[in-house]
Amino acid sequence: MTIKDSFYNDMSVKPCGMVDHLDGAQWARLAPLLTQHKQFTPGAVISRRGDFLDYSLLLLDGLIARSVPRGQRARSTFVALQFPGEFVDLHAFPLKRLDHDVISLTDTRVAMIAHEPLRELLNGDVEMARNLWLMTLVDASIHRHWVMRNSAMRALARVANFLSEFDARMSAAYGMERQSLPFDLRQTDIADATGLTSVHVSRTLRELREHGCCAVTGGKLLIHDRAGLHKVGQFEPAYLYMPQSEAAL
Amino acid sequence: MTIKDSFYNDMSVKPCGMVDHLDGAQWARLAPLLTQHKQFTPGAVISRRGDFLDYSLLLLDGLIARSVPRGQRARSTFVALQFPGEFVDLHAFPLKRLDHDVISLTDTRVAMIAHEPLRELLNGDVEMARNLWLMTLVDASIHRHWVMRNSAMRALARVANFLSEFDARMSAAYGMERQSLPFDLRQTDIADATGLTSVHVSRTLRELREHGCCAVTGGKLLIHDRAGLHKVGQFEPAYLYMPQSEAAL
DNA sequence: CGCCGTGTTGAGCATCGTCAAGCAGTGTGG
DNA sequence: CCACACTGCTTGACGATGCTCAACACGGCG
Numbered sequence: 426m427t428i429k430d431s432f433y434n435d436m437s438v439k440p441c442g443m444v445d446h447l448d449g450a451q452w453a454r455l456a457p458l459l460t461q462h463k464q465f466t467p468g469a470v471i472s473r474r475g476d477f478l479d480y481s482l483l484l485l486d487g488l489i490a491r492s493v494p495r496g497q498r499a500r501s502t503f504v505a506l507q508f509p510g511e512f513v514d515l516h517a518f519p520l521k522r523l524d525h526d527v528i529s530l531t532d533t534r535v536a537m538i539a540h541e542p543l544r545e546l547l548n549g550d551v552e553m554a555r556n557l558w559l560m561t562l563v564d565a566s567i568h569r570h571w572v573m574r575n576s577a578m579r580a581l582a583r584v585a586n587f588l589s590e591f592d593a594r595m596s597a598a599y600g601m602e603r604q605s606l607p608f609d610l611r612q613t614d615i616a617d618a619t620g621l622t623s624v625h626v627s628r629t630l631r632e633l634r635e636h637g638c639c640a641v642t643g644g645k646l647l648i649h650d651r652a653g654l655h656k657v658g659q660f661e662p663a664y665l666y667m668p669q670s671e672a673a674l
Numbered sequence: 675m676t677i678k679d680s681f682y683n684d685m686s687v688k689p690c691g692m693v694d695h696l697d698g699a700q701w702a703r704l705a706p707l708l709t710q711h712k713q714f715t716p717g718a719v720i721s722r723r724g725d726f727l728d729y730s731l732l733l734l735d736g737l738i739a740r741s742v743p744r745g746q747r748a749r750s751t752f753v754a755l756q757f758p759g760e761f762v763d764l765h766a767f768p769l770k771r772l773d774h775d776v777i778s779l780t781d782t783r784v785a786m787i788a789h790e791p792l793r794e795l796l797n798g799d800v801e802m803a804r805n806l807w808l809m810t811l812v813d814a815s816i817h818r819h820w821v822m823r824n825s826a827m828r829a830l831a832r833v834a835n836f837l838s839e840f841d842a843r844m845s846a847a848y849g850m851e852r853q854s855l856p857f858d859l860r861q862t863d864i865a866d867a868t869g870l871t872s873v874h875v876s877r878t879l880r881e882l883r884e885h886g887c888c889a890v891t892g893g894k895l896l897i898h899d900r901a902g903l904h905k906v907g908q909f910e911p912a913y914l915y916m917p918q919s920e921a922a923l
Numbered sequence: 924c925g926c927c928g929t930g931t932t933g934a935g936c937a938t939c940g941t942c943a944a945g946c947a948g949t950g951t952g953g
Numbered sequence: 954c955c956a957c958a959c960t961g962c963t964t965g966a967c968g969a970t971g972c973t974c975a976a977c978a979c980g981g982c983g
Contacts, residue, residue: 475912493822502826504818516815519808524815524913548800558807559768561814566765566773568817569753573742575825576869577751580971612930620825625971627931663724664773829939860961871940876963 433485433509436460436536440485441600442510445668446560451553458543459483459536465529467609471513472527478517480539487533488609489513491525492617501526503618505568506591509598516561518543531609563666570664575620578659583619584629585658588639592648593662608646633657682734682758685709685785689734690849691759694917695809700802707792708732708785714778716858720762721776727766729788736782737858738762740774741866750775752867754817755840758847765810767792780858812915819913824869827908832868833878834907837888841897842911857895882906 433440436459439452447455462485465471471489472478482489484507491505491513504525507513517523518540547554567590574586591610596602612630616623634640638654640647648654655661682689685708688701696704711734714720720738721727731738733756740754740762753774756762766772767789796803816839823835840859845851861879865872883889887903889896897903 491818493818493826495822495826502822504821516811519804520811520815520915522915524915525818551797551800551803554800554803554807555768558803558810561807561811562765562769565810565814565817566769568814568821569740569742569774571821572753572817572824573744573751575821577742577744611928622972623930624932624973628971631931666769666771666773862961872962873941873964874939877939880963 440510442598444510446556458538461537463535465533467531469529474523474526476523480537481515482513482535484509484511484513485534487531490528490530492528493525508594566664580629582658585654586660587619589655589658589660606646689759691847693759695805707787710786712784714782716780718778723772723775725772726770729786730764731762731784733758733760733762734783736780739777739779741777742774757843815913829878831907834903835909836868838904838907838909855895
């Protein structure tokens, strides 16, 4: 098996990651609705707070942030990050209206699914509906973890925990753990996600580097000591509800 | 109409608040499954992180926190608060396993709904399933708001925003706005919910009192200047997805 | 080449946490 | 009845964590 640096070109192959919560047969029924693809460049606004959506997006490649603008021309706050193999705004299917912006952080590829045919599919497929429900609830569990992280942890632990989550979710998307991951976030993105300033993120990353835990350089995240990073960040992946971590908690 | 200080005794009457997302006919079908009631005293642990649940709870009266323990014998962090008329752990229906503790903050009354009959009901009622899905997604939207609040706001705005949310959700539960609400949270509870220390919450409440916004005394929250409180807390209730705020955003 | 976006470093300061003491209210037992 | 303990709130003093402002380095790209 070769390492993928680009994700999910062939839609007949079920992606790894979040959509693992669907079985093969369910994916085969869903995939035909995911025909239309789109691309975005870094910084592109995919949809805005208040928009009424009649479609949702499955992220195929790249990183997308759910973000709330703060102040006038100040920075924004990220309330969620989506990885390849995850739905970006499936919650818009029942909710219809967005409560946040959706922003492309890197070069991204997405597949669109219109709500109308999705509704018809789910009307006849209770199991799949429950699995899609479940996937939005895993998102919610991750939200809760972000609340905890950004409320209760100091900067060093907070950033270590954030990077641990990045590693875990990226590994899920790849289907394997790696010692070096592509990392296309800027330090200001880490700042927006952790509620710190980019200046302090810079200092914190240096500290993690000097600890020998990990290093962020040249678009790569190098994990030198995964166990140490998890320890510093008090990282316990149960909240991600991934198949391999089901035993824990 | 008399003001209710105790909520939801008669299950044939549809509660206000969150369950407003169900219509009368749907409530009539759901209510028969909510027969078994339970009570809890302040501080009672209703269920624990890691528990496998085969039932969910509808909160009838009182306040319940979803909480993650932090450290050994340190304080905990609240990742969510539930008000009367809301499901406490409906997400356990698809997820099965809890990622946090559930704690009674006051004297509470809940109605239980077993997952097995709920599953059967929803198998034959796609609309209701979608509405329950929606209710868990409103929870998720509130989670996102908590991430923003506890990441991006200073103490004064943070507490003001928290109290504004308390007011709005309590008003939804009552079905009306009030100038004086029962407020059974201790300052340490506000601290756990906002990521501050109880000492600093005390100072912040004094500041809000001196501002003339609101006062917390003797188990009551007195709102002297709701508009001012909202302004200090930059409160915009759209994220609560309540019927009356549908226009906004 | 100059410019822009990004990251790094330093100095000073504000916000908030920690520690400690004291006070009011409440419940308990003598 | 009071003594006592206990919980929750308040206030002060001090210190640490992280923010602000500013300067500069570095690389990519016109």
